[in-house]
Amino acid sequence: MLTLKCPYCGILCDETELAAGGEAHVKRAGPGSSDEAFEAYLFDRENPMGVHFERWRHAHGCGKWFLAARDTVTMEVFGTYKAQTTEPPEEIVAAIRARRPEWEGRA
Known part of the structure; x- marks a missing residue:
């Protein structure tokens, strides 16, 4: 299960509390x-296997x-x-x- 920390209220929330908003930036x-x-x-839109930047809404918060x-493959969260x-x-x-030392950054 995906768990993200809301940078506004500081709550650690799972994906059932969030609404996806697509690619960021x-x-x-x-x-x-x-x-x-x-x-x-x-x-x-980009759809990479690996590091991806996304928009989320703390819908139930x-x-x-x-x-x-x-990381879209491992679901590892690098930060919010x-x-x-x-x-x-x-x-x-x-x-x-x-x-991910091999990561070359955003295009």
Whole structure:
């Protein structure tokens, strides 16, 4: 079972208390963008085997959105952080690199 710690209220919650929100750090297509860019924003997502950054909502708790870094194969969680963060914090990246030295970072 997936267990994540909400960075807002500090509660350790299992997946039954959470709502998945898809890939984190997706760059939005703004006004004036091409049809191709808007289509890519709507439909193109990474689906890696390994380290992935995701959006989650503490649905049955404080209700806030947050981000998590985890391994999609082993379900290992590297950490969670607030949704307003535009890039993974250094401590999350360090935790990933400590356990996955071959990881090359986000594309």
